[in-house]
Amino acid sequence: MIYQLNANVRNFGETISELSGVDISTCYQCGKCTAGCPVVMEMSHTPNQIMRLIQLGLKDEVLSSPTPWLCASCETCTTRCPKEVDIAKIMDTLRILALKEGYKRKEPNVVAFNKIFLDSIKNNGRLQETKLAMAFNFKTLQFFKDMMLGQKLFMKGKISFSGDAISGVDAVKAIFERSKGFLDKGER
Numbered sequence: 001m002i003y004q005l006n007a008n009v010r011n012f013g014e015t016i017s018e019l020s021g022v023d024i025s026t027c028y029q030c031g032k033c034t035a036g037c038p039v040v041m042e043m044s045h046t047p048n049q050i051m052r053l054i055q056l057g058l059k060d061e062v063l064s065s066p067t068p069w070l071c072a073s074c075e076t077c078t079t080r081c082p083k084e085v086d087i088a089k090i091m092d093t094l095r096i097l098a099l100k101e102g103y104k105r106k107e108p109n110v111v112a113f114n115k116i117f118l119d120s121i122k123n124n125g126r127l128q129e130t131k132l133a134m135a136f137n138f139k140t141l142q143f144f145k146d147m148m149l150g151q152k153l154f155m156k157g158k159i160s161f162s163g164d165a166i167s168g169v170d171a172v173k174a175i176f177e178r179s180k181g182f183l184d185k186g187e188r
């Protein structure tokens with residue numbers, strides 16, 4: 001039993017380190033990452049707690065946590081960590097792994113937003129905000145969300161329905177193709 005627990009601890013921690021390229025063993029729980037995180041008040045587990053859970057090999061608890069989905073990828077934690085642990089990258093890795101291993105999707109609206117955002121960049125080489133907002137509302141069945149705000153912005157010329165693809169869109173698509181192998185390991 002003890003041997004099995006140790007094996008699981010080693011495997012999960014090693015998997016995260018291998019996929020992210022970040023050495024998780026150097027975290028010594030100073031809490032600086034959590035102190036600087038702008039969305040920590042919304043998280044079920046704080047960033048330093050996630051680090052500790054990974055070190056302890058508690059895979060289910062980590063991959064079931066909404067925390068990685070709430071992470072805004074601002075990299076404040078990464079910048080502040082005295083041990084140079086790239087926590088933002090670990091959060092990315094946890095999202096990919098959770099999707100790959102079929103953990104119930106936490107914060108499904110975040111998943112939907114990320115997908116629509118990336119599709120817009122891939123197909124146009126740039127973000128088309130108005131189309132993104134409309135696609136997001138449609139996908140999440142919030143048809144009238146921010147409609148009045150959108151109308152005001154449109155009237156003031158702040159947003160529009162135009163926004164053609166950039167001229168170098170093929171180069172952007174090539175980047176997505178190159179990263180497809182990695183994404184395939186994760187989301188799809």
Ligand code: SF4
Binds near residue numbers: 026029033
């Ligand atoms: S700042 Fe770095 S060392 Fe400190 S708790 Fe966070 S990850 Fe661990």
Ligand code: SF4
Binds near residue numbers: 038070074075
């Ligand atoms: S990258 Fe994520 S976990 Fe790190 S400070 Fe920003 S929101 Fe918090």
